[in-house]
Amino acid sequence: MDVREGADGMPPLRSREWFAGSDANAFTHRSWMKNQGVPDRMFDGRPVIGICNTYSELAPCNAHFRDIAEHVRRGVLEAGGFPVEFPVMSLGETMLRPTSMLFRNLVSMDVEESIRANPIDGVVLLCGCDKTTPALLMGAASCDLPTIVVSGGPMLTGRMRGRPIGSGTGVWSMSDDVRAGVMSEADFRAAESCMSRSAGHCNTMGTASTMACMAEALGVTLPGNAAIPAVDARRRVLARDSGVRVVELVRRNVRLSDVLVREAFENAVIVNAAIGGSTNAVIHLLALAGRVGVPLALDDFDELARGVPLLVDLQPSGRFLMEDFFEAGGLPAVLNRLSGLLRADAPTVTGRTIGENNAGAPVWNDEVIRDAGAPVRADAGIAVLRGNLAPDGAVIKPSAASPQLLRHRGRAVVFTGIDDFRARIDDPDLDVDENCVLVLVGAGPKGFPGMPEVGNLSLPRRLLERGVRDMVRISDARMSGTAYGTVVLHVAPEAAAGGPLALVRDGDMIELDVPGRRLHLDVPEEELERRRTEPGPAPAEATGGYQRLYIDHVLQADRGADFDFLVGRRGSAVHGHNH
Numbered sequence: 001m002d003v004r005e006g007a008d009g010m011p012p013l014r015s016r017e018w019f020a021g022s023d024a025n026a027f028t029h030r031s032w033m034k035n036q037g038v039p040d041r042m043f044d045g046r047p048v049i050g051i052c053n054t055y056s057e058l059a060p061c062n063a064h065f066r067d068i069a070e071h072v073r074r075g076v077l078e079a080g081g082f083p084v085e086f087p088v089m090s091l092g093e094t095m096l097r098p099t100s101m102l103f104r105n106l107v108s109m110d111v112e113e114s115i116r117a118n119p120i121d122g123v124v125l126l127c128g129c130d131k132t133t134p135a136l137l138m139g140a141a142s143c144d145l146p147t148i149v150v151s152g153g154p155m156l157t158g159r160m161r162g163r164p165i166g167s168g169t170g171v172w173s174m175s176d177d178v179r180a181g182v183m184s185e186a187d188f189r190a191a192e193s194c195m196s197r198s199a200g201h202c203n204t205m206g207t208a209s210t211m212a213c214m215a216e217a218l219g220v221t222l223p224g225n226a227a228i229p230a231v232d233a234r235r236r237v238l239a240r241d242s243g244v245r246v247v248e249l250v251r252r253n254v255r256l257s258d259v260l261v262r263e264a265f266e267n268a269v270i271v272n273a274a275i276g277g278s279t280n281a282v283i284h285l286l287a288l289a290g291r292v293g294v295p296l297a298l299d300d301f302d303e304l305a306r307g308v309p310l311l312v313d314l315q316p317s318g319r320f321l322m323e324d325f326f327e328a329g330g331l332p333a334v335l336n337r338l339s340g341l342l343r344a345d346a347p348t349v350t351g352r353t354i355g356e357n358n359a360g361a362p363v364w365n366d367e368v369i370r371d372a373g374a375p376v377r378a379d380a381g382i383a384v385l386r387g388n389l390a391p392d393g394a395v396i397k398p399s400a401a402s403p404q405l406l407r408h409r410g411r412a413v414v415f416t417g418i419d420d421f422r423a424r425i426d427d428p429d430l431d432v433d434e435n436c437v438l439v440l441v442g443a444g445p446k447g448f449p450g451m452p453e454v455g456n457l458s459l460p461r462r463l464l465e466r467g468v469r470d471m472v473r474i475s476d477a478r479m480s481g482t483a484y485g486t487v488v489l490h491v492a493p494e495a496a497a498g499g500p501l502a503l504v505r506d507g508d509m510i511e512l513d514v515p516g517r518r519l520h521l522d523v524p525e526e527e528l529e530r531r532r533t534e535p536g537p538a539p540a541e542a543t544g545g546y547q548r549l550y551i552d553h554v555l556q557a558d559r560g561a562d563f564d565f566l567v568g569r570r571g572s573a574v575h576g577h578n579h
């Protein structure tokens, strides 16, 4: 790893530009900090470590972060650093409307500008609920200081009448059971408190767990970070150790870009396949790579992960939950089992390579973390589809789909937005059967706006009542990482940006061929040309404010849905000050 050291063994600290000296500015910077009881010795040149906290009672997955931050703080002090905690906007997946994804880029700006504008030498990012991990990493990557991620950890396994309930995944299946009349509404209500029984984020391999695994696979966390339950005392130890470690990263001037190299992203893509990770990881990793300047393309997800076995038997692709994963050995055990496929020489924040970190990590339960010779599935990667319906690509997670639907030709039933879908899906007059393909348009980055997690469209009630549990669904939306089904997502360009999804009409035949990586609208080109002259879906109406900025600048899904003006690394230099 490239380590840049200053002449005295320490790089110059940017915090000295605020706190060193005897002029009025230095007086002001120190004096106002002292109103918190900070002693003068804290300004003696020790590294200042920002603890970027996404604590919020409105982001329940991150509501225990004051405790996590306290243990990071202890570690920073133990290592001779000066910890300073600061808040950024938090994103609670379950609460935010219209969708938390709308705000991921906003939070990344909050993080980037908060770090750069303040006397901070290194950063600990406290990440938990889905979007908080990519948002914080994207912002920090654009600033590029020594950085380490501490995840909040998953909830303990929730149980109802002795049976485990997976966060999110259980909601989707129980909701279908209620709609199909096989579960009472009273039982559905009772399941709420059974499912969410402790602090932490979703306990399935949803987007939060996936992104925690991605952070660990990228090398920006200490080993074992992803799976330790939120309330396990070892989570506090990891937080404290991370506080110690980030001080060392500052002393050795190891920046985020020293760790987030192409090899790290390749590892993350492979690991995402092996854990049955969320399709959302595609969008977030593309955006993060764009920030740090690493070339990563949508097709890399297909090519790098082709043939990677699904080793982790967790919901929604499998059976178990994150607590089981932790007890089976967690991500270090997976990384060890994948060692032949990974770039073992990729650097990490420990100062060792990813191969060195995880060599010999044991598996304690071969049912949860399978051997490569007996995987849950032989070929688990996210498939990237192309064709006249998705010229810039679309994705599907075959491990969460029905094998018999991976090659399918069906009649389109088109919905022109999520409101249209909700209004008509249970209409007894809707002409639909289980062989149809449900198509949702207008739910992409610009169309909704914010690309909501609605792609796993509920099936028509009358088909559910007949026992149908999966159909092919296609949209320019995303899907919750806890969801499942034969669902084609992230169609690019989206309908509202002129994509051909806007040209589909009821009754058109659509061909899905996942093994052939093809998504085809079987309509003559002349007819498609004629339809292009008809008015199609437009970007969402925005009255102004942030939504206006979002619609004007968001990139398509194949570019990570970042803002065009945020791509890249801008560094931590700041010129001038306000006094």
Ligand code: FES
Binding pocket: 061, 092, 093, 094, 128, 129, 130, 167, 168, 201, 202, 206, 208
């Ligand atoms: Fe926060 Fe699932 S709702 S991680």
